Amino acid sequence: MSDYTDAPLLVAARGGTPSRTPVWFMRQAGRSLPEYRKLRAGTAMLDACLDPDMVREITMQPVRRHDVDGAILFSDIVVPLKIAGVDLDIVPGTGPVIAKPIADRRDVEALPALLPGQAQPVADAIGLLLKELDGVPLIGFAGAPFTLASYLVEGGPSKNHERTKALMHGDPELWHALLDRLADITGAFLRVQVDAGVQAVQLFDSWAGALSERDYREFVLPHSTKVLRSVTTVPRIHFGVGTGELLPAMREAGADVVGVDWRTPLDVAVRRLRAAAPDLPLPVVQGNLDPALLFAGLPALEREVERIKHEGRAAAGHIFNLGHGVLPDTDPDMITKAVELVHRAG
Ligand code: CP3
Numbered sequence: 606m607s608d609y610t611d612a613p614l615l616v617a618a619r620g621g622t623p624s625r626t627p628v629w630f631m632r633q634a635g636r637s638l639p640e641y642r643k644l645r646a647g648t649a650m651l652d653a654c655l656d657p658d659m660v661r662e663i664t665m666q667p668v669r670r671h672d673v674d675g676a677i678l679f680s681d682i683v684v685p686l687k688i689a690g691v692d693l694d695i696v697p698g699t700g701p702v703i704a705k706p707i708a709d710r711r712d713v714e715a716l717p718a719l720l721p722g723q724a725q726p727v728a729d730a731i732g733l734l735l736k737e738l739d740g741v742p743l744i745g746f747a748g749a750p751f752t753l754a755s756y757l758v759e760g761g762p763s764k765n766h767e768r769t770k771a772l773m774h775g776d777p778e779l780w781h782a783l784l785d786r787l788a789d790i791t792g793a794f795l796r797v798q799v800d801a802g803v804q805a806v807q808l809f810d811s812w813a814g815a816l817s818e819r820d821y822r823e824f825v826l827p828h829s830t831k832v833l834r835s836v837t838t839v840p841r842i843h844f845g846v847g848t849g850e851l852l853p854a855m856r857e858a859g860a861d862v863v864g865v866d867w868r869t870p871l872d873v874a875v876r877r878l879r880a881a882a883p884d885l886p887l888p889v890v891q892g893n894l895d896p897a898l899l900f901a902g903l904p905a906l907e908r909e910v911e912r913i914k915h916e917g918r919a920a921a922g923h924i925f926n927l928g929h930g931v932l933p934d935t936d937p938d939m940i941t942k943a944v945e946l947v948h949r950a951g
Contacts, residue, residue: 609804612742614675618805618840618862620889620921626914628947629675629744630940631844632930633667637937640666650695651687654680660730661737668741670937671944675744675805675924676734678798680727682748682809683756685794689719691757699762706760706768713783716757719790724797731801742805744842745798749810750787750828752845757783766815773824784828792835799836807842807864808832810855811929814847814866821851826858833859842891846929849874853881856888865892867928872919889922896927899939906939910946 609615613623635641641663645653653659663679683693683701692704707713734743756762758769773780795806810829813821833841843855844864852874856863865874871890878888898909910925917923925947931940 609740609742612674612740612804614742614744614924615804615840617922617924618842618889620886623922625674625948625950626917626923626925627674628925628944629673629677630667630671630927630931630943631677633671633673633677633940634663634679635931636933637931637935637940638666638670639937640670650681650697651684654684655688655726657726657730657733660727661733664730664734664743665737667940668738671941672948673741673944675742676738677744677746677807678727678731678734678803680746682746682753682811684727685719685724685747685790686753686757688723689790690717693756696761701756702761703757707754707757707783710779710782713779713786716783716786716790718786719793721793721797724794727794728797728801731798731803735802743803744805744807745795745803746807746809747791747794747798747832749808749813749825749832749843749845750784750791751816751825752810752812753787753791754780754783755812755815757787763812766812770820773820777824780824781828784825785831788828788831791832795832795836799839803839805840805842806836807844808860810843810845810848813845813851813855814849816851818850818854821854826854829855829858842924844891849877852877856882856885862889862891862922862924864926865890865928867893867895869893871913871916871923875919887921889924890917890920891924891926893926893928894943896929896932896935899932899935899943903942906943907946910943914947 613627616623660679668676755769840861842862843860846866849869
């Protein structure tokens with residue numbers, strides 16, 4: 606078993622000085638890789654997430670190919686809901702689809718709890734990975750209560766989250782009851798992963814950027830705080846898309862590392878985080894290459910990587926990543942190149 610204390614990702618997450626700028630990519634496992642498409646052929650997404658050996662292999666594929674500094678467990682944000690008993694599916698090209706969306710108090714009360722034993726296939730996959738990942742930290746993850754609530758209330762992906770916001774503002778008590786249950790499910794799912802040995806976790810609140818800071822603080826922050834408080838033994842990364850206005854509040858929820866999308870330059874993010882909490886240590890950030898830049902050719906990619914590394918120096922630590930997930934049509938060789946550019950000294 607390797608010693609992970611010097612792993613660049615974990616050193617940077619603690620605000621130390623890593624031997625090289627750590628880099629991994631959200632959605633590094635998945636459709637950009639031909640070996641993934643080959644392995645997944647004929648297996649439904651959710652079946653793949655609950656097959657420990659398939660999870661092991663898919664998680665390892667980008668690590669072998671790209672020399673990334675972190676492995677992210679192959680799973681999905683709806684996996685804990687599925688194994689708890691919610692009737693849902695992941696539809697290719699669409700995303701999660703819920704058979705019976707949540708509309709009223711009865712639906713909220715019927716939402717099952719997650720029993721740790723139900724997540725055994727995920728714990729087993731982590732056990733297999735820890736034997737194979739030689740010094741590369743394994744990142745566990747879960748969807749944050751708001752983003753899960755959006756899928757459950759809308760019934761699937763949503764552009765405007767109108768039903769979700771209608772419930773939030775129309776029946777705040779029911780909204781808080783729903784998010785409280787989801788925080789328990791998410792917390793239980795993250796604890797299974799930490800107990801099984803993941804060395805960091807990321808909480809994905811992908812769609813939180815749809816909210817004003819005021820609504821985020823009132824309707825979401827207390828519940829994400831509860832989740833992040835339940836896993837304090839490993840570094841916690843907290844990420845959402847379009848969250849430039851929410852970064853200080855998302856840090857307050859309990860993030861050791863604040864994920865930043867490509868819309869906010871990292872030095873601007875650091876300035877906002879410092880201004881909001883001058884007494885806290887300088888923040889650690891993760892991000893924030895625009896995933897579309899992987900289509901723009903090498904000279905443009907090189908310029909952007911250099912700019913982001915430079916801006917990242919304003920933080921106490923910088924974990925290089927995309928500003929959102931790898932797009933399915935990305936040329937995997939460009940991902941490998943991006944990793945080389947990040948690791949290049951200077
Ligand atoms: O990052 C990784 O490499 C780990 C894998 C990962 C997946 N989903 C695998 C996946 C992670 C971290 C997620 C999280 C996830 N799932 C989020 C949060 C991250 C984000 O992108 O904001 C969200 C919002 C989801 C919900 C979801 N699941 C979507 C939007 C989709 C894509 C639908 C589509 O087909 O375009 C999924 C399915 C999914 N999850 C796929 C993968 C590889 C595609 C399934 C396939 O290969 O057919």
